[in-house]
Amino acid sequence: MSTGAKILIERASAGDIPALARVWHDAWHAGHAHLDPEIAMGRPFAFFEARMGSAIDRMAVARAEGNVVGFSGWEGDGIGQVFVLPAWHGRGVAAPLLQAAEDTLKEQGHALIWLQCRIGNDRARAFYEKHGWYVAREVQADIGTVSGREPIMVWQMEKRLAG
Numbered sequence: 001m002s003t004g005a006k007i008l009i010e011r012a013s014a015g016d017i018p019a020l021a022r023v024w025h026d027a028w029h030a031g032h033a034h035l036d037p038e039i040a041m042g043r044p045f046a047f048f049e050a051r052m053g054s055a056i057d058r059m060a061v062a063r064a065e066g067n068v069v070g071f072s073g074w075e076g077d078g079i080g081q082v083f084v085l086p087a088w089h090g091r092g093v094a095a096p097l098l099q100a101a102e103d104t105l106k107e108q109g110h111a112l113i114w115l116q117c118r119i120g121n122d123r124a125r126a127f128y129e130k131h132g133w134y135v136a137r138e139v140q141a142d143i144g145t146v147s148g149r150e151p152i153m154v155w156q157m158e159k160r161l162a163g
Contacts, residue, residue: 012059019068021049027083042145060100072097
């Protein structure tokens with residue numbers, strides 16, 4: 001589905017941090033809180049806001065109608081985040097954000113890249129599979145909360161980038 005709104009993908013900047021924190025908070029809670037209600041209680045807006053700036057130089061932001069509506073982030077040979085405001089789900093924002101992260105990792109010389117998708121987040125898994133990703137294995141990971149790290153199970157997804 002298309003909104004008719006032009007989606008602009010560009011590198012994130014420090015001035016984007018408050019809006020990016022809102023996207024991360026709202027999108028994470030929309031897609032994950034039902035899977036991990038206790039963890040969700042330990043992830044208020046302030047939690048996301050405090051962590052957003054540490055990776056700003058490894059992020060792409062999506063803007064529509066002048067507003068930040070999504071972002072992707074990467075580190076090493078992995079994609080750590082692809083989040084879109086719930087009101088913008090299904091409106092053509094996530095695919096170019098994912099592509100921006102993949103393109104950056106390819107430019108950095110990575111041939112095989114990975115991401116983690118929370119087991120049970122079937123919508124996200126279907127999205128990634130539509131874009132050439134596959135589940136390589138299920139692994140235990142951990143996720144941050146205000147009181148520390150908590151274990152979760154994830155699909156370790158991989159994609160081989162064309163040379």
